[in-house]
Amino acid sequence: MTPDRRRPPKHGKRAEAGARGAKKNWKPGNMLSPVPVVLVSCGGSRGWKPNLITIAWIGSVCSDPPMLSIAVRPERYSHDIIKTTGEFVVNIPSVDQARTTDWCGVVSGRDVDKFGAAGLTPAPARKVGCPIVVECPLNIECRTRKSLLLGSHTLFLAEVVSVQVNSGLVDTRGRLNLQKAGLIAFAHGHYYALGRHIGHFGFSVRKAGKPKRR
Numbered sequence: 001m002t003p004d005r006r007r008p009p010k011h012g013k014r015a016e017a018g019a020r021g022a023k024k025n026w027k028p029g030n031m032l033s034p035v036p037v038v039l040v041s042c043g044g045s046r047g048w049k050p051n052l053i054t055i056a057w058i059g060s061v062c063s064d065p066p067m068l069s070i071a072v073r074p075e076r077y078s079h080d081i082i083k084t085t086g087e088f089v090v091n092i093p094s095v096d097q098a099r100t101t102d103w104c105g106v107v108s109g110r111d112v113d114k115f116g117a118a119g120l121t122p123a124p125a126r127k128v129g130c131p132i133v134v135e136c137p138l139n140i141e142c143r144t145r146k147s148l149l150l151g152s153h154t155l156f157l158a159e160v161v162s163v164q165v166n167s168g169l170v171d172t173r174g175r176l177n178l179q180k181a182g183l184i185a186f187a188h189g190h191y192y193a194l195g196r197h198i199g200h201f202g203f204s205v206r207k208a209g210k211p212k213r214r
């Protein structure tokens, strides 16, 4: 039976309880949550040594051409590296690298060789001059198209020029199974391993009787 797409799904208990509760007005701030947390590698060309910076303010912004954005404070050592080289790699960490990801976000490349000290392996990227982090399951190579100083942060808008993924995450039919990578979410200052699977794209209008997507 084809479901009536105009009829919205029923709310869960949590949403109903929320609707009954009073709202408080909160001060303006960046409350977007959860967000990904990534290890951005940069440097390795134009006289800069390779460096790593932890970034939570990252987002997909365009699919054709594939583009993403990262927001970096000008006082970060990595800021001028990215600004002058126009290149960086977004390395998606797994839960195994959560502690290292945090550490790369509290020390500066001005003082420490983060690759060496953290025991992370740099390897050449395919299209950009900075290294990828071998231990991370997914490496997204980016070339900056535009940078905008917004206030506290510079927004780097970048094109994805190459993607490398652990072969163990690609099944025999060539499909990417990123859920196997043990991804991390960052919510309100805390790191979480992704939890229970609750649906897939379009599951709210899935035809009754059709087998569930895995």
Ligand SMILES: Cc1cc2nc3c(=O)[nH]c(=O)nc-3n(C[C@H](O)[C@H](O)[C@H](O)COP(=O)(O)O)c2cc1C
Residues within 6 Å of the ligand: 037, 051, 052, 053, 054, 055, 056, 057, 058, 071, 072, 073, 075, 076, 077, 078, 079, 101, 102, 104, 105, 106, 107, 108, 109, 110, 186
């Ligand atoms: C979880 C987490 C998320 C962070 N997100 C950002 C971010 O989005 N933008 C930013 O400029 N700094 C962010 N930081 C802070 C930098 O990673 C940190 O200042 C780092 O030490 C800068 O390294 P660098 O001086 O070698 O560039 C984050 C830190 C942590 C721990």
